[in-house]
Amino acid sequence: MNFNSTVKGSALEGFYPAGWDFDKIDACIDAPEKILDRQPHWNKDFNPVKCETLGEFETYMGHEIAMQIKLAKERNEKIAFILPVGPMGMYKWVVYFLKEWNLSCEHVYTFNMDEWADSEGNTLAPDNSGAFQYAMEQALFNPLGELTVPKNQRNFATKENLPTYPEKIDALKAEGAKLVLVYGIGRMCHIAFWEPTFAADYETAEEWEKQPYRIAAKIHPLTVEQNALTSFKSRTTLVPCRANTIGPGLFLKADYAIGGADGTLGRGMQWQGMSLWMTLRYGTTPWITSSYIPTLAGRLFFLNELAGPLVAECN
Secondary structure: HHHHHHHHOOOOOOOOOOOOHHHHHHHHHOOOHHHHOOOOOOOOEEEEEEEEOOOHHHHHHHHHHHHHHHHHOOOOOOEEEEEEOOOOOHHHHHHHHHHOOOOOOOOEEEEOOEEEOOOOEEEOOOOOOOHHHHHHHHHHHHHHHHOOOOOOHHEEEOOOOHHHHHHHHHHHHHOOOOEEEEEOOOOOOEOOOHHHHHHHHHOEEEEEEHHOEEEEEEHHHHHHHHHHHHOOOOHHHOOOEEEEEEEEHOOOOOOOOEEEOOEEEOEEEEEOOOHHHHHHHHOOOOEHHHHHHHHHHHEEEHHHHHHHHOOOOOO
């Protein structure tokens, strides 16, 4: 008895994205020791990196981001980052390494990938503790002090500014800047807030792949609940139901991608293991946004606990 054998006629029938093949999803999940086994569709320069502890995870991921900034400085090049709020722990290590190296971010341009919004695309005030702009300023920009990214080179996903992202990013790349995607993987396998359900709006994968952003995108209910658990102390009533978000037309332009999966909750509980296995093994489809991640060069850092074994353990 399992999900597939009981879903018909249940309250869950039709709840998940129409393109999700749950038999294929289940087949993605393998023995923990096989999670690093390379798959045919992976980019030759895509590498998952296993981390034993949260401390390792945050340090390694922070070092990877800081190193990209350092390498660009040594090449005397500008560098652009698409940045998430979630995961967040790596930013304190970005700050640590850049301060240790006394490395200015004057050559860095940042584009936050998403922001909470209402039905008109209006976003939270920058000083609201739930706003992604506030989170970035507290975790990265302010602690860097004199070394920080210049204010006019920081971009946040407001309804006025998000539509300027494609032109700004294209202009930077035309100048030789490398575009680095930093990301987490949602419970629904979204990247930013680009939900798998959006696939229904496009005739082909090629059309889907070209979409640069959405204003006031409708968030899937499980994404709302994921954020209630991870960012709002369980308080669903505080979580907006929409967001402004970049789309595959921007994140698939990345020259390099730095990912993080740290979705453990303690006492053996977790929320991200199935999403990680789906990302690595399902194969590319617009119905699973993160399935495109292994086609990009880069590193995906993950907590080893997420590899499983993903079997029942009552808490």
